[in-house]
Amino acid sequence: MHPLIAAPFLSDRLVLLPGSGQGLKISPLHFAELHHRAANDGLVPDWLSSAVSRHWAADISGCTLRDVMLVRDVSPYGYVRASWEIDKGCDYDCPHCYLGQKKFEGISAKHKLRLLKIMRDAGVVWLQITGGEPLIDRHFPLVYQAAHELGMMVAVSSNGSQLHKPLIRDLFTRHRPYRLTLSVYGATADTYDGFTRNRGAFDRFSRGLAAAKEADLPVRLNIIVGEHNAHEIPAMKALAEDHGFPHQVYTNMSPTIDGGAEPLPTQAADYLRKRFPFTGCNAGHTFFHADPFARASICKVGRDPQIDLMTEGVEGLRRLGGIADSLQLRTGGCSGCQLSGTCWTCRPLAKLYQEAKAPRKTYCQHSDGR
Structure with missing residues (x-):
């Protein structure tokens, strides 16, 4: 079991320790070096062993990198x-x-x-x-x-x-x-x-x-x-x-x-x-x-439409951004509202409140009708 993870996170590159709430941010150049060393049975670089020692009081100097770290690939899908x-x-x-x-x-x-x-x-x-x-x-x-x-x-x-x-x-x-x-x-x-x-x-x-x-x-x-x-x-x-x-x-x-x-x-x-x-x-x-x-x-609240990942695989996620944008439109009971920029809830959650026939004041601060 690898004790450390090197992973892309949006535009950043991180070194993480499972179970720890802290991490290290490294440069893309250093991340590329780790990726190369892991693929070629290289040793832990000195800069990494020093950083891990300072941050987590762990000694990984002299170790083969792939024995102490999993280096994640960069994903083209952008979900973190x-x-x-x-x-x-x-x-x-x-x-x-x-x-x-x-x-x-x-x-x-x-x-x-x-x-x-x-x-x-x-x-x-x-x-x-x-x-x-x-x-x-x-x-x-x-x-x-x-x-x-x-x-x-x-x-x-x-x-x-x-x-x-x-x-x-x-x-x-x-x-x-x-x-x-x-x-x-x-x-x-x-x-x-x-x-x-x-x-x-x-x-x-x-x-x-x-x-x-x-x-x-x-x-x-x-x-x-x-x-x-x-x-x-x-x-x-x-x-x-x-x-x-x-x-x-x-x-x-x-x-x-x-x-x-x-x-x-x-x-x-x-x-x-x-x-x-x-x-x-x-x-x-x-x-x-x-x-x-x-x-x-898109989340636990906005569940419709959904993408069947067992059928479509990871490629199906490419449609999710468009679904998210469509679900955030002010529709239904909020159609035509000029105050949507100050709503208390996102559109999918407001929709659930409306379907539940909840009082408007539970999800909309403009319930006085002004």
Whole structure:
């Protein structure tokens, strides 16, 4: 297993260490040198061994480069980040979930490995694996390790219920994630189990937190606030601080990906946060999302139209930029609006709110009609 990665990232060239939140920026000339040395069994250059020693306190001097580093090829497709919904299935039944119906379904292990290679060929360096609950997918250990071996910095979004299990703990210890983002739904068993509608969930989550801390994994906690757990916000923050994990608080729920309104009533009205104007994003241009059937879309929200990567392969992604541009047009209920430059939400998200028949004030700051 290579401990280091050299990879293109847009116009930059980076040296990365899996599991580390830091990296080195190198010149295109130095990157070309690494590519040549790796292809010809060359030794680690002195400038690299010195930089790695200073940055990560690691000694790679005198080593054959390909033994300590994977040098990624430059991709013509220009995608550097991706998220992958490996499975929509989940061991929780949270009422706020944006996925709606959570079925255990998707592609085979063989096709999952093929999808990872398509992502590699597209240029993806940072990959977020999510769900559903990704850690309960039977192929997760296989694809997680494969993503590392392909030279990706892997982040995982999870509810933490499986972290205490030796298989998962050992996997993350051997191949450290770039980031492990865990959702928090309560600070007591009554509140947490009630929110997730899963008896014993808080106990499993607590054991997972303890295991992550013991293994010194790079955890970040997302505190999810709804009407049934808002009273425990201070306690949930204290839980994060007691473990030494950074945290963020999320209070605004979204409709389901099918435009269902079910998550919206779960919001704690007194804790909703003001949205800021949407100023654009790189969805569909340097980032894409893949669902459990390897269908690519511009993001988790704008899912239609999709590109079947198992049928079209990496070449299908060449159409995604045009799809992204078309989805951002102000259409439907926003047609003719002269204030779209200060919208709170992107057009695909506004469309979901409209399909959910949500009050306009939930997605548009111009709801007073002026």
